[in-house]
Amino acid sequence: MVISRKVLLLNASYEPLSVVTAPKALTLVFRHVAEVLEADQGHVLRSPRFVFQVPSVIRLTQYINIRSRQNRVANRHRILARDHYRCQYCGKRGSAFELTLDHILPRSRGGRTVAENLVASCQACNNRKGDRTPEEARMPLLTNPAALFYGLERVELRQAAANRPEWRKYLFLEHAEEELAVISA
Numbered sequence: 308m309v310i311s312r313k314v315l316l317l318n319a320s321y322e323p324l325s326v327v328t329a330p331k332a333l334t335l336v337f338r339h340v341a342e343v344l345e346a347d348q349g350h351v352l353r354s355p356r357f358v359f360q361v362p363s364v365i366r367l368t369q370y371i372n373i374r375s376r377q378n379r380v381a382n383r384h385r386i387l388a389r390d391h392y393r394c395q396y397c398g399k400r401g402s403a404f405e406l407t408l409d410h411i412l413p414r415s416r417g418g419r420t421v422a423e424n425l426v427a428s429c430q431a432c433n434n435r436k437g438d439r440t441p442e443e444a445r446m447p448l449l450t451n452p453a454a455l456f457y458g459l460e461r462v463e464l465r466q467a468a469a470n471r472p473e474w475r476k477y478l479f480l481e482h483a484e485e486e487l488a489v490i491s492a
Contacts, residue, residue, distance in 0.1 A: 309351070309352050309361055310352070311329075315364045318366070319370040339368065340367060344364040345473045363474070396409075396436065406427045407433045408427065409426050
């Protein structure tokens, strides 16, 4: 389905930013916020009056400094994805609706809402821990929370690029695989 087709979004510096849907990409191009670098061959989006070629790769016309945005409040789904949708206290798997986010150092004690202080938790463990640290509640974490920086997005982009060969040069995957082949030989 064309509406759910993914489009690679690059910064003005050609740095990969994210993956957006085809309608969002066309909106960015139509508003002159982005330009099309690669077209998604054979895919068009139709309106009653127009036919639009769906882009595969778009680039922003203005540079966005993403480094300043990385230290902002963490996104709930990114925390859950980092923790593999698993409670970090008991290991129980759950969906985004079944899991909560728990502050390792409670907010009442000065704990901040940043990736390093948040973990996925089931409702039972979150209630049991309450307003204590994991050590005080005798509930050790299964893993250490890591910052949600560039690495998580790169993994997602690599997985999305598996079916999109035109993305490979923008994600620098062509040379990386060649280097791995030389090293392993």
